Amino acid sequence: MRANFHIKIRISEEARMDVREDVNKISIRAAEKIPLPDNSCNVYEEMKGGRVECQIRRNNKKQQSSAHEKLMSRCLRLTTVCLGLLCVLLMTAVTLLYARLTEQSNLLQNTNTKLSYLEKAIQEGWxxxxxxxxxxxNEKRSWTESREDCTERGADLVIINSREEQEFVDSFCSSKDASVFIGLTDAESEGIWxxxxxxxxxxxxxxxGQPNNGGWKGRQDxxxxxxxxxxxxNDKPCQDLLYWICEKKLIS
Ligand SMILES: [Ca+2]
Ligand SMILES: [Ca+2]
Known part of the structure; x- marks a missing residue:
């Protein structure tokens, strides 16, 4: 019984040794497969390659990390500058677009105002x-009263500056078949119109034969x-009762 007991003990110790060797082998293999942290060696590599080699690896990884951080910092600054420039460009574009729209809006409003003014004037007979x-x-008055009427309408007696305007006035007053006052006088100084x-x-x-100042009949101014x-x-007496033509400029 005692011999058998020793045999069992010896077998158990051998088994434990084998188990320890297997465990060490497994640990070494596992350590080799574990990925290293960015800036360190594992214990096995430190034992296997030496402290100097590990320190060199640590330093290299630190340098790589530092270079990476610098690169990221530059990219961040560059991105910030680009975004700033983009914001400036967008603000400029928006400002220009707003100014253009405002200008177009004012132009449209001005055109609408002119059209409304013209429509109202035409309805009033202009x-x-x-x-x-x-x-x-459509009625007859003296030259002075005719001018007063034009003034009340925001105008004055017509001033004819060109043949085209004279032809327009001809066509405009053709329905009257009579003399029509225009805004021309020599009342201040005879003969100076x-x-x-x-x-x-x-x-x-x-x-x-005109102007003749009325000849022997009297003054025509x-x-x-x-x-x-x-x-x-023709020159006529200013007191004559006649039709008249007013003129006013279109609003600009
Ligand atoms: Ca005269
Ligand atoms: Ca005359």
Missing amino acids: RAFNSSLYFIS KWVDGSALTTAYWMN CAVTRSEAGKRW
């Missing part, structure tokens, strides 16, 4: 030609026009 509106009366805005007469459309061809301007 007619548009080039940059002016014209109104012909001036428009109602104070400007001097440069191009005239007088009928033959206010100009009229007629629509018949070749009969246009």
Whole structure:
């Protein structure tokens, strides 16, 4: 019984040795397979390769980590700068777009105001030609009263600056078949004709033999026009009761 007991003990010790060897082998294999932390060696590698080699590896990994951090920092700064520039560009674009829209809106509003003004004027009997509106009366008054009526309408007696405007006035007053006052007078100084805005007469459309200041009949200081061809301007007494034509500029 004692011999058998020793045999069992010896067998158990051998088994334990084998087990220890197997455990060591497994541990070494496991240690070799464990991935290293970024900046350290494991115990086995430190024992196997030596402290110096491990320190070199640690330093290399630290340097790599430092370089990586610098690179990331540069990328972050570059990204921040790019985002800043993008914000500036967007703000500039938005500002320009807003200014353009405001300009277009003002232009549209101005156009609508002009159209409303023109529509109202036409309903009141005005007619548009080039940059002016014209109104012909349906009643007869003296030259001074005619001018007062034009002033109340925000206008003045017509000033004719070109042949085209004279032809328009001819067509406009053709329905009256009568003399019509225009904004031309020599009341201040006989023979010196001036428009109602104070400007001097440069191009005239007088009928033959006019102006004659009335000849022997008396003083004629206010100009009229007629629509018949070749009969246009004549000077008449300002107290005569006649039709008249007002003119006012279109709003700009
Ligand atoms: Ca005269
Ligand atoms: Ca005359």
